[in-house]
Amino acid sequence: xxxxxxxxxxxxxxxxxxxxxxxxxxxxxxxxxxxxxxxxxxxxxxxxxxxxxxxxxxxxxxxxxxxxxxxxxxxxxxxxxxxxxxxxxxxxxxxxxxxxxxxxxx
Amino acid sequence: xxxxxxxxxxxxxxxxxxxxxxxxxxxxxxxxxxxxxxxxxxxxxxxxxxxxxxxxxxxxxxxxxxxxxxxxxxxxxxxxxxxxxxxxxxxxxxxxxxxxxxxxxxxxxxxxxxxxxxxxxxxxxxxxxxxxxxxxxxxxxxxxxxxxxxxxxxxxxxxxxxxxxxxxxxxxxxxxxxxxxxxxxxxxxxxxxxxxxxxxxxxxxxxxxxxxxxxxxxxxxxxxxxxxxxxxxxxxxxxxxxxxxxxxxxxxxxxxxxxxxxxxxxxxxxxxxxxxxxxxxxxxxxxxxxxxxxxxxxxxxxxxxxxxxxxxxxxxxxxxxxxxxxxxxxxxxxxxxxxxxxxxxxxxxxxxxxxxxxxxxxxxxxxxxxxxxxxxxxxxxxxxxxxxxxxxxxxxxxxxxxxxxxxxxxxxxxxxxxxxxxxxxxxxxxxxxxxxxxxxxxxxxxxxxxxxxxxxxxxxxxxxxxxxxxxxxxxxxxxxxxxxxxxxxxxxxxxxxxxxxxxxxxxxxxxxxxxxxxxxxxxxxxxxxxxxxxxxxxxxxxxxxxxxxxxxxxxxxxxxxxxxxxxxxxxxxxxxxxxxxxxxxxxxxxxxxxxxxxxxxxxxxxxxxxxxxxxxxxxxxxxxxxxxxxxxxxxxxxxxxxxxxxxxxxxxxxxxxxxxxxxxxxx
Numbered sequence: 001x002x003x004x005x006x007x008x009x010x011x012x013x014x015x016x017x018x019x020x021x022x023x024x025x026x027x028x029x030x031x032x033x034x035x036x037x038x039x040x041x042x043x044x045x046x047x048x049x050x051x052x053x054x055x056x057x058x059x060x061x062x063x064x065x066x067x068x069x070x071x072x073x074x075x076x077x078x079x080x081x082x083x084x085x086x087x088x089x090x091x092x093x094x095x096x097x098x099x100x101x102x103x104x105x106x
Numbered sequence: 107x108x109x110x111x112x113x114x115x116x117x118x119x120x121x122x123x124x125x126x127x128x129x130x131x132x133x134x135x136x137x138x139x140x141x142x143x144x145x146x147x148x149x150x151x152x153x154x155x156x157x158x159x160x161x162x163x164x165x166x167x168x169x170x171x172x173x174x175x176x177x178x179x180x181x182x183x184x185x186x187x188x189x190x191x192x193x194x195x196x197x198x199x200x201x202x203x204x205x206x207x208x209x210x211x212x213x214x215x216x217x218x219x220x221x222x223x224x225x226x227x228x229x230x231x232x233x234x235x236x237x238x239x240x241x242x243x244x245x246x247x248x249x250x251x252x253x254x255x256x257x258x259x260x261x262x263x264x265x266x267x268x269x270x271x272x273x274x275x276x277x278x279x280x281x282x283x284x285x286x287x288x289x290x291x292x293x294x295x296x297x298x299x300x301x302x303x304x305x306x307x308x309x310x311x312x313x314x315x316x317x318x319x320x321x322x323x324x325x326x327x328x329x330x331x332x333x334x335x336x337x338x339x340x341x342x343x344x345x346x347x348x349x350x351x352x353x354x355x356x357x358x359x360x361x362x363x364x365x366x367x368x369x370x371x372x373x374x375x376x377x378x379x380x381x382x383x384x385x386x387x388x389x390x391x392x393x394x395x396x397x398x399x400x401x402x403x404x405x406x407x408x409x410x411x412x413x414x415x416x417x418x419x420x421x422x423x424x425x426x427x428x429x430x431x432x433x434x435x436x437x438x439x440x441x442x443x444x445x446x447x448x449x450x451x452x453x454x455x456x457x458x459x460x461x462x463x464x465x466x467x468x469x470x471x472x473x474x475x476x477x478x479x480x481x482x483x484x485x486x487x488x489x490x491x492x493x494x495x496x497x498x499x500x501x502x503x504x505x506x507x508x509x510x511x512x513x514x515x516x517x518x519x520x521x522x523x524x525x526x527x528x529x530x531x532x533x534x535x536x537x538x539x540x541x542x543x544x545x546x547x548x549x550x551x552x553x554x555x556x557x558x559x560x561x562x563x564x565x566x567x568x569x570x571x572x573x574x575x576x577x578x579x580x581x582x583x584x585x586x587x588x589x590x591x592x593x594x595x596x597x598x599x600x601x602x603x604x605x606x607x608x609x610x611x612x613x614x615x616x617x618x619x620x621x622x623x624x625x626x627x628x629x630x631x632x633x634x635x636x637x638x639x640x641x642x643x644x645x646x647x648x649x650x651x652x653x654x655x656x657x658x659x660x661x662x663x664x665x666x667x668x669x670x671x672x673x674x675x676x677x678x679x680x681x682x683x684x685x686x687x688x689x690x691x692x693x694x695x696x697x698x699x700x701x702x703x704x705x706x707x708x709x710x711x712x713x714x715x716x717x718x719x720x721x722x723x724x725x726x727x728x729x730x731x732x733x734x735x736x737x738x739x740x741x742x743x744x745x746x747x748x749x750x751x752x753x754x755x756x757x758x759x760x761x762x763x764x765x766x767x768x769x770x771x772x773x
Contacts (some may be wrong), residue, residue, distance in 0.1 A: 020756070020760060023756050098751075099750070103750075
């Protein structure tokens, strides 16, 4: 089965849009963090799709998967830092809502 | 410089008063601190007069030493110099910070420290009990320092520093009793009027730098004195330089049209009036002209202008003094008038006569001011002569000494003022035929002023010391001043009587001591005048006639003035009643001051008001406040974007990313 690249990019755009939407509408910080992960993975999908598109003699271009692996690594690190921040926020505010940390608003 | 030997001790002459000033000031501050615990404490300040008088005495002794040392030198080599260091060196201009003691500055130094010492002693009695006792002596000594720098400096820049220094001290001392309000205003007026003159002084100095490339007084005088001829342009520049320097002298020496600050300066304590506004500071203009006499002699039309201004000022001052009721105002206008005489002498090329009158005037006018101060002191501050009268019985010592000073001022025969005034008039007469007989006219003005002088002086004596006692006996108990005040009066009285021996007229076949002493300084100017046929000699008969005329006028008008006012104020009231316009005009110094108020001060105030309200409050403040308000308003609107909602931040961020993408795709 040969899936066209366009379909993969549609999927990627859809996932990214879902991530953005979740990021905007949800107030629970853990869910917001999950949405960020969703957007990163949408980007990974786009990278892999592009890598397949630019295949030479049946071998996909290497840059796409390499980038995706880097993104996964960074995402892991980001999740670690993000969760630590969430715990700190919860200790401070007894809540994990984004509205709880709005002191710096104008 | 003739002598390469350095006389560093010269610096001690001005430095002693400066040190005295610093110590007296420190004592004043110590008194202020002591008063915090005990309001009556004045122990530290009571030491101040000892320090100040000691410093003055030291400076006087050094001045005498310098004088003796000069006397032992050859006349042409009479100059002791000391250069502290190379002060300013820019391009072709080199200015040294140096002192020179030559015949002219030694005369000035002796007068300043000698008369100054007597006035310091007097002031220690006069100012006793004043809250600013220590401060007063600090200022007074500082003034003497500045004045000595003025007359001793070797360069015009040093003179200018002294010039500004005496102006500052004059300001501080006129406004010494600033709590009363009007002395502070008088001080400000004196300062501002002097600024006009000081600006002229600076312009004159710049012109001299342009002409000669130096500010060294001796170099300038020698260059002009030894020059054979000048180009038209040089001559014009020299005339302009002389004119502007004379403008500076007009301010400092209270000449028309800048004299109006001096009568107001009487708001200061009386010893200040005696020292600064009669004996020393106001004569610095005369000093400057004599110092640069070759320049003025070579400056053509400036010399008759000086003579005209001098004669006019003498007449204005003398006639205004006729109707004044305040005893210090009479003396102030008299000082203006006598300074006018000195400038008449300078304008006639009679340098030595001007210095001679400067010296005798310092003696008798200091004496008269101190005597007036003694009267004011004994009468608990009363200065209105209409409320004095009959004081000769209450203050015999003040009365006798005051009489000596008044006789010298009137020019009664054989007293100091007689000889010096007569010499000036003789010189003006001798220059007679120049400029279509201009000097005959000026001579006539001088003679009229001499008559006025004799009249107002005897009026002052009559109103103060004779007639009925017009003060309130229940509240005022006139008393003679203490010895510390009357002793300086006696010394000054002797000097006023005998001061004439310094410059006896040539008809008596005795040497004119002062003219001979000043010859090394004034020869250059005299030579220039002689070259342009401006030096004339009178025949002996004519001189006798002029002397006789002078004596007759002085005696006659002194007699008239005395008998008209001997019995009280009736004559004044009669005059004011019969000629109200004339009396008002004279009382207001020919309305010059009120004209200034109308023509200069009032428009200036209106302009200031305009600037303060329209330009400053509307335009400038509007601009400044508007900037702030605009920034605040913008912030007020834009802060709404930062609402603390993560979603809206993300929305903005997404919108920004989209916008960048759109931009990238479109271009």
